[in-house]
Amino acid sequence: MTPDETNRTSYARGPRAGNSSGLDSSGFTALKAKRRFSLLRLTALWEAFLVAIGSLRTNKLRTALTLMGIVVGVSAVISVVTIIKGLDQTVAQTFSSQGSTVFTISKQPRVITSREDFIKFSKRKDVTRDDAEVIFRMCSSCYQTGIAASRPEIVKHLDQKSDNVFIRGIAPTTMFDIDAVTIDAGRIWNDNEGESAREICVVGADISENLFQGAAPDRIIGQQIHVAGRPFLIIGVLQPLGKIFGFSRDNLVYIPYSTYQKIFGGRSSLVVFVKTRSAAELEETQDQVRTIMRNRRIRSVSDSDDGFALETQDVFLDLYSKATSNIYLVTIGVAAISLVVGGIVVMNIMLVSVTERTKEIGIRKAVGARQKDILTQFLIEALTVTALGGAIGVLTGFGLAYVLALLMGFPLLISAASAVLGVGVSSIVGVVSGLWPAWRASRLDPIEALRTE
Amino acid sequence: MSDVTLASPPAPTAIPAPEPIREHDSNSLISMRGIWKTYQMGSEEVHALHGVSFDIPKGEYIAIIGPSGSGKSTLMNLIGCLDTPSQGEYWLNAKNVSEMDDDELARIRNQEVGFVFQTFNLLARATALHNVELPLIYGGIGSSKRHEMAKQALASVDLTDRITHRPNELSGGQRQRVAIARALVNHPSILLADEPTGALDSHTSMEIMDLFERLHGEGNTIIVVTHEHDIAARAHRVISIRDGLIEKDEKIR
Numbered sequence: 001m002t003p004d005e006t007n008r009t010s011y012a013r014g015p016r017a018g019n020s021s022g023l024d025s026s027g028f029t030a031l032k033a034k035r036r037f038s039l040l041r042l043t044a045l046w047e048a049f050l051v052a053i054g055s056l057r058t059n060k061l062r063t064a065l066t067l068m069g070i071v072v073g074v075s076a077v078i079s080v081v082t083i084i085k086g087l088d089q090t091v092a093q094t095f096s097s098q099g100s101t102v103f104t105i106s107k108q109p110r111v112i113t114s115r116e117d118f119i120k121f122s123k124r125k126d127v128t129r130d131d132a133e134v135i136f137r138m139c140s141s142c143y144q145t146g147i148a149a150s151r152p153e154i155v156k157h158l159d160q161k162s163d164n165v166f167i168r169g170i171a172p173t174t175m176f177d178i179d180a181v182t183i184d185a186g187r188i189w190n191d192n193e194g195e196s197a198r199e200i201c202v203v204g205a206d207i208s209e210n211l212f213q214g215a216a217p218d219r220i221i222g223q224q225i226h227v228a229g230r231p232f233l234i235i236g237v238l239q240p241l242g243k244i245f246g247f248s249r250d251n252l253v254y255i256p257y258s259t260y261q262k263i264f265g266g267r268s269s270l271v272v273f274v275k276t277r278s279a280a281e282l283e284e285t286q287d288q289v290r291t292i293m294r295n296r297r298i299r300s301v302s303d304s305d306d307g308f309a310l311e312t313q314d315v316f317l318d319l320y321s322k323a324t325s326n327i328y329l330v331t332i333g334v335a336a337i338s339l340v341v342g343g344i345v346v347m348n349i350m351l352v353s354v355t356e357r358t359k360e361i362g363i364r365k366a367v368g369a370r371q372k373d374i375l376t377q378f379l380i381e382a383l384t385v386t387a388l389g390g391a392i393g394v395l396t397g398f399g400l401a402y403v404l405a406l407l408m409g410f411p412l413l414i415s416a417a418s419a420v421l422g423v424g425v426s427s428i429v430g431v432v433s434g435l436w437p438a439w440r441a442s443r444l445d446p447i448e449a450l451r452t453e
Numbered sequence: 454m455s456d457v458t459l460a461s462p463p464a465p466t467a468i469p470a471p472e473p474i475r476e477h478d479s480n481s482l483i484s485m486r487g488i489w490k491t492y493q494m495g496s497e498e499v500h501a502l503h504g505v506s507f508d509i510p511k512g513e514y515i516a517i518i519g520p521s522g523s524g525k526s527t528l529m530n531l532i533g534c535l536d537t538p539s540q541g542e543y544w545l546n547a548k549n550v551s552e553m554d555d556d557e558l559a560r561i562r563n564q565e566v567g568f569v570f571q572t573f574n575l576l577a578r579a580t581a582l583h584n585v586e587l588p589l590i591y592g593g594i595g596s597s598k599r600h601e602m603a604k605q606a607l608a609s610v611d612l613t614d615r616i617t618h619r620p621n622e623l624s625g626g627q628r629q630r631v632a633i634a635r636a637l638v639n640h641p642s643i644l645l646a647d648e649p650t651g652a653l654d655s656h657t658s659m660e661i662m663d664l665f666e667r668l669h670g671e672g673n674t675i676i677v678v679t680h681e682h683d684i685a686a687r688a689h690r691v692i693s694i695r696d697g698l699i700e701k702d703e704k705i706r
Binding site for chain 1: 530535536555559560574575578588591639
């Protein structure tokens with residue numbers, strides 16, 4: 001060892017050694033204090049972060065277990081939320097495919113929730129073609145109107161058979177617009193063909209799939225199918241609409257209403273569809289149609305029952321959200337429990353960490369760490385682990401949701417908000433569960449702490 | 454805590470009455486006046502210190518010696534501001550430490566006291582450089598300035614070539630020199646060593662004592678707490694503690 005005189009001189013007690021004046025000493029302290037205020041916070045935070053990283057890297061297994069606790073919790077919540085969002089959007093899109101400009105007039109509402117209502121609605125007068133004619137004629141703010149009646153039937157082609165095909169009799173052809181379906185191949189019937197009750201039809205994509213071995217749409221134009229035993233000529237094929245909850249929306253056959261009436265009889269109640277020019281006109285148009293219909297049903301202004309049902313597509317969405325919102329809450333709640341368990345894991349491991357590092361805490365306090373510094377250090381350690389776990393959990397959650405969305409066939413809605421929420425919530429879990437261990441660490445008596453081995 | 458006043462301590466008959474208390478000496482670096490330390494052990498009060506008073510001027514090299522249970526560890530904790538007295542006044546560098554709260558004490562430890570422990574007390578996972586930087590971190594000094602100061606402190610104990618080593622890669626003597634560098638890095642008012650050679654062999658012990666001598670020569674105030682007479686003999690003044698009282702206070706050099 002060679003003594004290095006130049007370096008050593010800096011430890012000679014230069015001006016302070018011989019000078020016992022209080023002025024010099026307090027001036028020196030004031031300078032130091034100033035520097036302390038400006039830098040201490042940031043320096044200590046960065047130091048705490050580095051110590052946290054170091055400690056987490058040294059105890060890899062412990063860190064992995066802690067991370068796992070948080071990752072499981074966050075990914076459970078994230079995937080559940082993502083799937084629910086995708087589901088909601090699918091449902092909303094499906095039910096509002098006719099848009100918010102369409103409403104219907106029918107004998108009974110589409111959703112009946114009690115037996116009493118069912119009996120009451122059954123006694124109402126049927127909605128007839130006459131009702132529809134009057135609405136067509138009298139409603140000035142109606143943009144498009146149409147009537148439709150539907151029923152499931154067996155449809156055959158040669159030896160191929162398909163059950164439960166939705167047969168929809170419509171008039172006039174503006175109902176295609178109101179139903180928001182478009183032609184893929186062939187054509188729709190003209191008014192002449194419609195009124196003369198011809199056996200012609202426009203079919204959904206599933207018909208070619210189920211009865212023609214998946215032939216291209218233009219190959220089945222001019223082919224014949226049997227609906228309820230009667231031959232029909234295919235003149236058009238619709239573009240596919242896709243599935244909802246595994247049920248196809250393309251397993252249908254459109255026929256002219258007059259043909260429908262000829263085959264299935266005109267007794268049953270039909271549904272009148274009204275489309276307005278814009279969503280803003282919807283309410284006004286509904287009022288107009290309601291007045292027309294109440295007059296036809298001879299209802300006085302004071303009568304609370306219309307004697308018919310006037311509905312928009314929203315009724316399905318309302319019912320859907322009513323039926324599912326509680327289920328969603330419970331599902332998210334169950335997933336959130338795993339996050340709480342993750343928090344308990346973090347707290348447990350932090351407590352072990354404090355006990356293991358009692359000596360270290362003593363050393364830090366001996367060289368000038370305040371309670372606040374120790375508290376910050378352990379909080380940052382908990383925060384680092386949980387924020388990291390949260391980030392991994394968000395990615396895993398999205399991955400899980402992606403796989404499930406693929407399997408169940410609905411869109412994947414990845415939102416930045418749920419990612420931020422995932423990391424945020426897990427960080428809060430970190431702070432909450434780290435608080436008690438960190439507080440204990442900060443309150444350790446330095447003398448006792450230094451004595452431990 | 455004892456509820457007696459300074460004027461009439463509850464001295465049991467076996468224990469001699471403490472020396473009369475003078476005003477604290479504002480020229481001294483350390484001025485202890487009538488220091489009592491009382492611990493509550495169950496229902497019994499145990500007095501570790503019975504009204505101790507002494508002064509240490511700047512630049513002195515002093516040893517505090519006494520058998521175990523004499524109260525010298527308690528006294529060291531008080532001097533080092535790890536603890537506060539039950540009664541009495543402790544002035545360090547013209548500041549009344551005995552009335553300070555935890556955070557103020559932490560600041561005094563950071564700025565005024567450099568500790569050297571028997572078991573070194575280095576952070577096991579940190580490099581020598583980082584260990585020496587530790588007081589500067591809590592002193593709020595920026596990283597580049599910190600590196601420079603820590604390197605300088607390590608150079609002053611001849612460990613320039615060991616700055617990236619961790620404690621388990623260093624010998625006992627080297628570890629203690631890292632600890633001394635850490636104690637010195639913040640330019641404290643006192644260097645306070647608790648049995649600094651207790652865990653070292655005799656050859657290394659002499660090296661460390663030589664280092665203390667050199668640091669004293671450079672103007673540092675050094676207080677060594679020990680029970681070994683040959684270690685105490687290296688100091689210039691020896692205070693002997695027995696049963697919580699100063700038995701002897703003599704200049705030996």
